[in-house]
Amino acid sequence: MKSLLATLALTTALTLPGLAMARPVTLTTTLNNYGGDGAYLALYVTDASGAYVGSLWMAGGKSKYYEHLSDWFRATGGDTAQVNGITGASVGAGRTLEITLDLADALFDAGYTLHIDAAVEDMRDSPNEVAVPLTAAGAGTAVPGRRYVASFAYDM
């Protein structure tokens, strides 16, 4: 259900040819022990020009805090419709968020970048915590984030 909805969300955002060709992709985000409350994470995709294409996941249920995910917020204007049905709980320090979605083949090796914005109450906002190009070759390679994310990887 989760991945179906995720696909739908992407479908509305991405009117790319060949979207029918999709594959399940697992996104694994592990946070470090930053010593604060649960982190809000926004996972979204931009195209080669840096323009926002669509959201993959929103960890954190209260939209009033989304402004702290500042890049995502600016790109979407805080539009919660962008994360309808693909919203989950915030992620505690040291915990791992694992989500599986059906992502279009056309998103890979086409200049798209996957971003994570992170924010924690009473701690620094961390827009662009993670920014990784979506490539078939890069799958399975863990990259560290800037402040809260210990490692992020996508597997297909």
Add this chain to the structure above:
Amino acid sequence: MIRAMHRWPGLLALAFVTILALSGAALSVFPAVERLSAPQADSGLTVATLAGRIQEAYPGVEQIRRSPSGRITAYWFDQGTPGAAVIDPATGQGVAPADPNQTLRWLTNLHRSLFLGDGGRIAMAMAAAAMLVLSLSGVALVARRTGGWRQWFAPLRGPVTGRLHVEIARTVVIGLVLSSATALWMTASTFDLLPDGGAMPGMPAATSGEMGFDPGSMPRLQQTPVADLRELSFPYPGDATDVFTLKTDAGTGYLDQGTGALLAWADLTGWQRVSETIYMLHTGQGAALLGLVLGLMALGVPVMGATGVLVWLAGRRGRPRIRGNQPAARAETILLVGSEGGSTWGFAATLHAALTKAGQSVHVGPMSAFQPERYGRAARIILLAATYGNGAAPASAKGFLDRLQAAGPLPAVPLAVLGFGDRSFPAYCAFAHEVEAVARARGWPALMALDTIDRQSPQDFLRWGRALGAAMGLELELLHQPVLPKTQNLTLVSRRDYGAEVQAPTAILRFALPPVTLWQRLTGAGFARFRAGDLIGILPRGSAVPRLYSLASARGDGFIEIVVKKHQGGLCSGQLTALEPGESVTAFVKRNPEFHPDRGRAPLILIGAGTGIGPLAGFVRANARRRPVHLFFGMRHPDSDFLYDQEFPVWQKAGRLTRLVTAISRGARPQYVQDALRAEAAEVLELVRNGARVMVCGGCDMAAGVADALAEILAPAGLTPVALKAEGRYVEDVF
């Protein structure tokens, strides 16, 4: 109704409300500490200057935040490593680590969600709602108890737990209303139930595409004082399309990183401003002193919880189950109860049991359920009516007077009223008197004259029961003991006899202190703590009903002293006045805080006659601070019943007694104590004008005579005994 709205939320949410209050009180300290410890910016400092200083110290700065306390925190990246520090605005240098305080975080999560996420937030919000309901219903109860809003801070009377409860409540309730109401608003805001979300300006369509303009030179930042700053975010390094984001008390805007121009701006919405104000009021962030005050007030909650439970338990204990209660339509005797705390129900149960045993069919119910048209077989109606506060109807008699006014009298059904009250209140049994007056005015026949029970006196009740029995033509022995405290045996050490020559055999009895357990010592229970003016209950042999006597000594005196006069046929006084040293009696202590001298230094006017001198002599004996004490003592003959005749000169010499005025009722010029007062009218008036407190101890008639005399004496100054009573400056211990 209001009482139920106070009781049930209080009992159900007690634990949650206590956690809320204690964690809230602890949290209230943090904003104040932060305010005091944070280096504050000079009033003229602008955001531009501050940003320039910080960027110089930390070239990789990403964000600058200013908390409402004035603390400035900077976040930066240095070669890919994140860093953060509390900044001294004068230098731009870090002075302290900016790590979140783990204690604060723990307390915050406990306070708002019990560490249970959204479910916990909802639970705590419900606790806050319970606190609001408790506060508002409590306000209504206090207003009712003190007799109205204008008497909000009027002196309180009654048992100490209830008094403490109200005393704290009326001081802190304003803080609790504020804290709980703002808590509910904040929860609603957290769950997106309010349209107070952040208003962000639309992202500008185009930027200059250039980079590197010095934030210290940006006009908008130069115009913005640091005091208005909330947050300044720097553009992402190397991204020419990114912008500076400035958040101030006024709103949010974007600044071009190549030109410094303001690209877009959005003011705070009205909802946001309201929410931020509420956040400040609740957390004390930005209003540290208010936060501390609210925190202190919250500390009253656990005390009120404990005293509230004690009040509730005391009420429950006093309300027994009534077995074999008959339906109102079939009962011969209708017994209606007007009770506030529940103790009057206990008397009703005793009466119900005794009448049932005597073969009567009896219905017991609340006065508020008065429905004479249903009393088809009733032969009499008995009303047991307590009084609430300043003469108001007690909880279970709400609406009774209206029903009594509306209903036609039943000519064949006589009605009796028994009032329950405390003589230390100015409005003693006022509600019972009002009921009686209305009933007579409406034409109800009287079964017997109105009588009253002072401070749940089992003796008064026994006496009234006999009168009721006589009126009904049956033998009634009403043995009612509300809660019999733990008794101990007291051994008589000495006795001094007076008054035999004037047909008033009286004895000053001195008992040894009984052994006190460690627990009693720690809790001040039993004989571990007592003062002159407290009461001692003595259980005479052959009776389950204790008799109360006023104590004439304090624990510190090392003995227990009472003054007892032998009454004709009196069971207890007969046994006591026959007691020889070495023999013992069974007794317990009953606190009587209303009849203690206050702690002030204003003069005391003590007025007593006969055995009433006992507690007054105790006050004089305890007057080590040499407060001015004027004692008026009425006796029959100085050669016979001049109680404490040996002590008074000693106390006068020691400065514990300023003046002793005696009134002799059997002599050449017979005089009662009220006559002696009138003779000293000028001095008495002067003393009262100077704040003196009047304490009267003695029989009913004597107390009434004293009140009349004082009314005359005080009239020229526009004062009345009633007004003094309301202020707590005129107290009586009447038997």
